[in-house]
Structure formats: C-alpha cells, structure tokens
Amino acid sequence: MAKLPRMSLQTMKVLDSLLGHPASSGADVSRLTGLASGTLYPILLRLEEAGWLSSRWESGDPASLGRPRKRYYSVTAEGQRGYNATVRQFTASHLGVAFS
Amino acid sequence: MMTLVFAAMGATITSFLGRLLWEEFASWHPSWCAALIRLALKLSPPELRERLAEEWQGYLDETPGYVRKIWNAAGFVVAARKLPRPKASPVRTNSSAVRNAFARASDLVFAAVILVLLAPCFIIITALIRLASPGPALYRRASKGRHGRRIMRIRFRTMELADDRKNGRYHAVGKFMRCTSLDELPAFINVLKGDLSVEDLFRIRRP
Numbered sequence: 001m002a003k004l005p006r007m008s009l010q011t012m013k014v015l016d017s018l019l020g021h022p023a024s025s026g027a028d029v030s031r032l033t034g035l036a037s038g039t040l041y042p043i044l045l046r047l048e049e050a051g052w053l054s055s056r057w058e059s060g061d062p063a064s065l066g067r068p069r070k071r072y073y074s075v076t077a078e079g080q081r082g083y084n085a086t087v088r089q090f091t092a093s094h095l096g097v098a099f100s
Numbered sequence: 101m102m103t104l105v106f107a108a109m110g111a112t113i114t115s116f117l118g119r120l121l122w123e124e125f126a127s128w129h130p131s132w133c134a135a136l137i138r139l140a141l142k143l144s145p146p147e148l149r150e151r152l153a154e155e156w157q158g159y160l161d162e163t164p165g166y167v168r169k170i171w172n173a174a175g176f177v178v179a180a181r182k183l184p185r186p187k188a189s190p191v192r193t194n195s196s197a198v199r200n201a202f203a204r205a206s207d208l209v210f211a212a213v214i215l216v217l218l219a220p221c222f223i224i225i226t227a228l229i230r231l232a233s234p235g236p237a238l239y240r241r242a243s244k245g246r247h248g249r250r251i252m253r254i255r256f257r258t259m260e261l262a263d264d265r266k267n268g269r270y271h272a273v274g275k276f277m278r279c280t281s282l283d284e285l286p287a288f289i290n291v292l293k294g295d296l297s298v299e300d301l302f303r304i305r306r307p
Contacts, residue, residue, distance in 0.1 A: 027153060029160035036171070037159065045148070049184050070157035071151070092108030 005050040007086050014043050015083045018053065018075045022043060025058075025062055025070040051077030103263075117223045120230060124237065129166045129287075135293040136173035143180035189196060207298050211291035218285060225256055225273075233271035235261035238286055251295040254286040 012032070017032035018024060024032065030040050031089060047053040054076050058069040075083070115267055137156050141149045156176050163169050215222075226237040245251030258274035269279065277283040290296045 025158070025162065028158045030159075030172075037156075037173075037175030038182075039175075041152075041176070041179035042182035042184070046184050062154070067161050068154045069164075070158050071155045 004082070005046050005052060010039055011043050011047070011087065012083070014040070014047065015075060015079060019080070019083065020072055022074045023072040025072055027070075029073065047079065048073070052076060052082055073075070108218065117227050118244070120226050120237075121223050124226060126166055128238075129170055132289075133169050133173040136170070136177055139294065140173075140176035140180040143187045144183055148183065149194070152180075202295065204294070207286055207291050210298050211288040214288050215292070218288075221282075222285070225277070225285070228273045229257055229271070232273050233257070233260055245290070245295040246297055246300055251290065253295070254289050256283040257285060258283050 013033040013035065014029060017029055021028065021032060026037070026040060026044065029035070030037060033040070035043075043052065044053065044055075048055055052075065053073050055071050055073045057071055058065070062068055072094070135158075137153065137202055140156070141153055144152055156173075160169050161171060163172050229237040235257065237256060239257045240252040240254055243251055243253035245253070256277060258270055258272075258278045260269050260271050274283075284301075286294060291298055291301060
C-alpha cells in the first residue's frame with residue numbers, strides 16, 4: 001500500500017486546482033496555485049507516488065509539435081477520496097464537531 | 101539648473117546601462133536556464149531524469165519573461181533535492197559523493213554572491229567596453245576546466261574585435277583590464293555552469 005502523502009496547505013492547493021482543472025500541466029498548476037516550481041514539483045511527484053495523482057504525456061511527439069511535450073496531471077479516485085477526507089477532518093477540527 | 105542637467109545625464113546613463121545589461125541578460129538566459137536544468141537533473145533520482153528533462157523544458161517554454169524562466173529553472177534545483185526517492189537505492193551514500201555535493205554547493209553560493217555583489221562593476225565594465233570598441237562585451241575562449249576538460253571560458257573582451265592575439269591590439273580599456281585581471285570576472289559564470297570550481301578559477305592559468 002502506498003504511503004499517505006503529507007498534507008499541507010500547498011498540497012491542498014494543488015489538489016484543489018487539479019480538481020477544478022483536470023489534466024493541467026505543471027506550469028498551469030503553478031499559475032493556478034501561485035506555487036513556485038521548487039515547491040510544486042516535490043508535491044506533484046509525492047502525490048503521484050502515493051497514487052493520488054496520475055500523469056500522462058501530451059499526445060504527439062516533440063518533433064512534430066516543435067516543442068517539448070507537456071505532462072498532464074489529474075486527480076485519481078483515491079486522491080479525490082483523500083482530499084474529501086482531509087477537508088472533512090479540517091472542517092471538523094477547526095469549526096467544531098457541530099457537523100458530526 | 102545644474103541639478104536638472106545632472107539628473108538628466110544620470111537618467112540617460114542609467115537607461116543606457118540598463119539597456120546594455122538587459123541585452124546581455126536576454127542573450128545569455130537560455131544557456132543559464134539549460135545549466136540550471138542540467139544541475140537539477142543531476143540531483144534528481146536517476147529513474148526520473150529523462151521524464152523531468154522534457155517536462156521542465158516544457159514548463160520553461162510556457163513561462164513568460166526571462167527573469168521568471170531563470171527563477172523557475174533555479175526552482176528545479178531546489179525541487180530536485182526534495183523529490184521522493186526510493187529507499188532501496190539511495191542516490192548518494194558514500195562520503196566522497198557528499199563531499200563533492202558540498203563543494204559544488206559552496207562554489208554555487210560563492211559564485212552567485214560574487215556575481216550579485218559585482219553586478220554594478222559588470223554594468224560599468226560592459227558600458228566601457230561597448231563605448232571603447234564596437235562589438236559584444238563578453239566573449240568565450242577555449243580553455244581547460246575541471247579535471248582537464250575543455251571548456252569555453254567566458255571573459256570580458258580586451259582586444260579589438262577584428263584582431264587576434266597575434267596582432268595584439270587592445271581596445272582603449274583592454275590593457276588595463278588585462279593587467280588588473282578584471283577581464284576574468286565573468287569566469288564566475290563558468291563556476292555557476294559547473295565548468296570550473298572556485299579553486300580552479302584561481303589555480304588554472306590562462307591558456
């Protein structure tokens with residue numbers, strides 16, 4: 001079983017942006033979240049390693065595209081469940097147990 | 101009245117120097133980005149290098165602005181150190197690898213600090229060269245680098261553009277720069293690129 005990723009505000013921002021904009025490239029996620037490349041890539045690869053994100057190359061080859069291919073990231077079903085669980089946990093711990 | 105004249109002169113000179121520096125920066129930024137990506141890939145887990153090389157290059161292509169590109173390329177170096185690594189095959193385990201990494205990191209920090217501190221000197225020298233002689237302020241010359249490798253060492257130009265070393269015609273500020281070794285200052289860029297270490301810079305003689 002893959003290790004659960006460490007959750008932080010930045011991690012949540014990445015998941016949130018990818019849920020809103022599925023199949024986004026690293027540069028797109030950076031624009032959406034405002035995270036710098038040095039923070040973003042460790043998060044993307046950690047989430048992918050944990051199975052919360054999946055990634056695929058843009059179709060076509062670099063020669064015909066005339067530029068390097070983009071790598072698109074999407075949230076998996078497991079990532080969606082993990083995100084929802086974290087949001088519920090956060091809401092319960094910060095807004096009290098009134099909802100439970 | 102004199103204050104206004106001086107202010108106008110100051111503004112003109114500043115804008116001229118700024119433009120020169122910007123032109124140099126614009127022409128050099130692709131090689132700086134490439135050097136930073138190479139360094140980041142060296143620090144990345146080997147199994148991810150091929151993927152990240154293409155992905156990061158694509159990321160920079162999507163990034164607008166020279167400064168943002170260099171900033172993001174430097175970010176990849178930071179990211180490479182934090183990427184998840186498989187526990188079974190740690191990348192750096194022996195002490196010499198750690199020592200080399202530490203030496204390289206020290207070189208990078210030292211060269212970066214020197215380049216930032218000497219940035220005003222770079223601007224002034226660039227302006228003086230451009231005023232003294234038409235042509236680029238920097239040039240590259242084949243030299244010996246780390247471990248005897250052949251590299252292209254970056255220097256300030258001291259000769260007239262059409263001349264070579266045999267003719268030996270310095271431009272107006274060339275001889276002064278050569279005597280004081282000011283022409284060697286851009287070699288710190290070679291240190292950033294990994295062609296030279298700071299120790300080499302002071303040890304390896306001019307060809």
